[in-house]
Amino acid sequence: MSEMNEKLVFDKPDSVIDRPTHYCPGCHHGIAHRLIGELIDEMNLAEKVLMTTSIGCSVFLYNYLNVDAVEAPHGRAPAVATGVKRARPDHFVFTYQGDGDLASIGMAEIMHAANRGEKMSVIFVNNTVYGMTGGQMAPTTLIGQMTTTTPGGRCQTHEGAPIRMTEIIASLGGVAYAARGSLDSVKNIRKAKKYIKKAFEFQVNEVGFGFVELLSGCPTNWKMTPLQANERIQKDMIPYFPLGVYKDVSEEGGIC
Amino acid sequence: MSKNEERIFVKGNEAIARGALAAKCKCFFGYPITPQNDIPEFMSSAMIKAGGDFVQAESEVAAANMLLGAGAAGIRAMTSSSSPGMSLKQEAISYMAGSEVPAVIVNINRGGPGLGDIGPAQGDYYQSTRGGGHGDYRHFTFAPSTVQEAYDVTIRSFDIAFEHRTPVLILGDAILGQMKEPIVPWIPEDVDEEAGRDWAITGKTADREKRLIKSLFLQEGELAGQNKHLQAKYDDWADLAECEQFECEDADLIICAYGSIGRIAKTAVRKFRKQGKKVGLFRPITIYPFPSDDLKALAEQGKRFLTIEHNLGQMVDDVRLAIRTVADSDFYAIYPGNLPTPDELEEPILNSLEGK
Ligand SMILES: Cc1ncc(C[n+]2csc(CCOP(=O)(O)OP(=O)(O)O)c2C)c(N)n1
Ligand code: SF4
Numbered sequence: 001m002s003e004m005n006e007k008l009v010f011d012k013p014d015s016v017i018d019r020p021t022h023y024c025p026g027c028h029h030g031i032a033h034r035l036i037g038e039l040i041d042e043m044n045l046a047e048k049v050l051m052t053t054s055i056g057c058s059v060f061l062y063n064y065l066n067v068d069a070v071e072a073p074h075g076r077a078p079a080v081a082t083g084v085k086r087a088r089p090d091h092f093v094f095t096y097q098g099d100g101d102l103a104s105i106g107m108a109e110i111m112h113a114a115n116r117g118e119k120m121s122v123i124f125v126n127n128t129v130y131g132m133t134g135g136q137m138a139p140t141t142l143i144g145q146m147t148t149t150t151p152g153g154r155c156q157t158h159e160g161a162p163i164r165m166t167e168i169i170a171s172l173g174g175v176a177y178a179a180r181g182s183l184d185s186v187k188n189i190r191k192a193k194k195y196i197k198k199a200f201e202f203q204v205n206e207v208g209f210g211f212v213e214l215l216s217g218c219p220t221n222w223k224m225t226p227l228q229a230n231e232r233i234q235k236d237m238i239p240y241f242p243l244g245v246y247k248d249v250s251e252e253g254g255i256c
Numbered sequence: 257m258s259k260n261e262e263r264i265f266v267k268g269n270e271a272i273a274r275g276a277l278a279a280k281c282k283c284f285f286g287y288p289i290t291p292q293n294d295i296p297e298f299m300s301s302a303m304i305k306a307g308g309d310f311v312q313a314e315s316e317v318a319a320a321n322m323l324l325g326a327g328a329a330g331i332r333a334m335t336s337s338s339s340p341g342m343s344l345k346q347e348a349i350s351y352m353a354g355s356e357v358p359a360v361i362v363n364i365n366r367g368g369p370g371l372g373d374i375g376p377a378q379g380d381y382y383q384s385t386r387g388g389g390h391g392d393y394r395h396f397t398f399a400p401s402t403v404q405e406a407y408d409v410t411i412r413s414f415d416i417a418f419e420h421r422t423p424v425l426i427l428g429d430a431i432l433g434q435m436k437e438p439i440v441p442w443i444p445e446d447v448d449e450e451a452g453r454d455w456a457i458t459g460k461t462a463d464r465e466k467r468l469i470k471s472l473f474l475q476e477g478e479l480a481g482q483n484k485h486l487q488a489k490y491d492d493w494a495d496l497a498e499c500e501q502f503e504c505e506d507a508d509l510i511i512c513a514y515g516s517i518g519r520i521a522k523t524a525v526r527k528f529r530k531q532g533k534k535v536g537l538f539r540p541i542t543i544y545p546f547p548s549d550d551l552k553a554l555a556e557q558g559k560r561f562l563t564i565e566h567n568l569g570q571m572v573d574d575v576r577l578a579i580r581t582v583a584d585s586d587f588y589a590i591y592p593g594n595l596p597t598p599d600e601l602e603e604p605i606l607n608s609l610e611g612k
Binding site for chain 1: 282283285308309311313314315317318319321322323324325326327328329330331333347348351355457458459460461462466467468469470471472
């Protein structure tokens with residue numbers, strides 16, 4: 001087929017930078033980045049975005065999105081983003097955090113930013129493991145899951161139960177929107193994008209804090225192929241971390 | 257710079273808060289701890305009235321990280337705390353130093369280690385001047401000794417922070433913070449809130465590259481370059497070192513003391529001078545950069561030295577480093593947990609003067 005007959009039907013969003021990925025094959029961070037990039041374009045936010053990145057495999061998010069960014073210490077992204085938003089309330093502020101970052105070291109910061117109702121959005125990538133540091137147990141690690149620090153599998157009586165963040169966040173007064181999506185399949189990716197869009201809209205419309213958890217694969221640390229990782233999300237993760245919208249104040253008459 | 261000649265009678269803590277307001281501070285992030293609570297209490301309404309914002313954070317960790325965010329966005333912002341809270345702020349301060357974020361941080365030093373007490377002390381000197389968090393960094397540190405000076409250096413702290421893209425620390429103690437004195441507040445006329453922030457995250461536009469504030473430098477040689485750059489910046493600050501010299505010219509013995517102790521030592525110096533005894537005071541106003549050259553010049557005149565601190569010996573290291581090729585310094589410790597008086601200083605000063 002000659003070049004003349006080729007038609008581009010799917011391109012990268014303008015806000016996503018054209019560069020080779022550093023993520024492992026089958027990692028879902030890249031999909032999450034793309035969804036955010038698409039929404040920044042579609043919602044015309046590029047000039048308003050002040051992104052707060054965090055610690056973990058996604059620390060390099062700022063190499064992939066063509067927006068202004070500040071890097072936060074491990075777990076502190078919600079506090080850094082609070083400072084950014086209070087300093088520049090007209091801008092669009094979001095954090096992007098892994099489960100170790102958000103649910104372990106940064107538990108206090110996320111709870112309080114959410115409870116204060118900071119007008120920001122939080123993207124929470126839950127892959128049930130510390131990816132970057134080599135596969136240690138995370139607060140979201142499932143019972144029985146083997147990690148480098150739970151070599152016999154996570155045991156509830158010794159390590160406690162996996163934490164369901166979206167449920168906790170949804171229970172806090174300042175939260176406008178909380179949902180859990182998954183990146184395991186095209187259908188779920190489409191839904192996840194809708195959730196993120198809704199969370200972003202709550203910020204744009206100055207309603208309040210938006211939180212979207214994304215169930216994601218870490219084939220490397222799960223010691224699985226990318227396809228097996230997707231199957232694990234469906235079989236093991238979704239039953240424990242059910243998908244859906246947990247809070248939506250537009251359906252509840254808003255917060256005051 | 258304009259003088260507003262009307263005198264007001266305020267606590268040191270309030271003077272710092274008013275100074276920040278005069279310097280067009282727009283955001284304040286705090287967490288309660290004695291003896292600095294007057295600052296966040298004042299700021300809770302002042303920041304909102306100034307068209308900015310105030311957050312009582314969930315912890316000092318969060319407050320300092322909020323400061324990092326506001327500073328990265330190019331806004332004049334401040335936090336304040338006291339010793340145990342300062343330990344918690346060190347994480348963000350190291351990140352601010354590493355990613356060159358300007359901000360002002362106040363430490364109203366109390367007794368330590370640990371929970372210590374709520375009285376005055378100077379045990380945080382090392383933490384303030386060595387970089388209290390991880391990594392090779394320093395921040396500019398003022399150590400005012402009167403309420404007026406506290407007001408003045410707070411205004412200057414914001415300029416220095418933005419001019420040099422650095423966190424600036426103001427180190428006081430419970431004496432300075434809780435003492436009321438008359439001050440003449442002044443308002444700097446020419447604060448340009450947009451100046452010196454062409455690096456800040458303000459939203460990428462079509463006509464500029466995106467901006468990134470970070471302290472992670474993984475490529476081979478990259479971090480070395482950043483550290484070299486930071487070190488050169490700190491070296492340049494040597495010219496900005498400041499001190500007060502009181503009755504030093506003909507003195508045989510120079511007392512080195514800073515902050516509240518500097519002021520108490522000054523009273524002792526006055527008393528000795530009345531008795532015809534040749535004692536002087538060298539009081540650093542900046543403790544990083546330390547005014548080493550000025551001190552060395554005194555040492556070269558053959559003077560003797562006595563360092564007095566409200567700790568077990570911290571600034572004395574800087575004194576000795578400054579004069580090491582010509583002289584040494586005696587040391588007298590006021591133990592944290594005790595309240596110092598000018599009378600208490602008489603005996604150690606006399607001993608040093610007589611070379612005992
Ligand atoms: C204060 C601090 N403690 C520990 C680390 C080391 N560290 C880097 S990434 C990481 C885990 C991140 O895991 P997660 O948030 O789940 O993200 P993922 O890598 O899985 O995307 C840790 C503990 C750090 N950078 N800072
Ligand atoms: S270690 Fe896991 S989270 Fe990190 S890039 Fe690889 S697959 Fe992704």
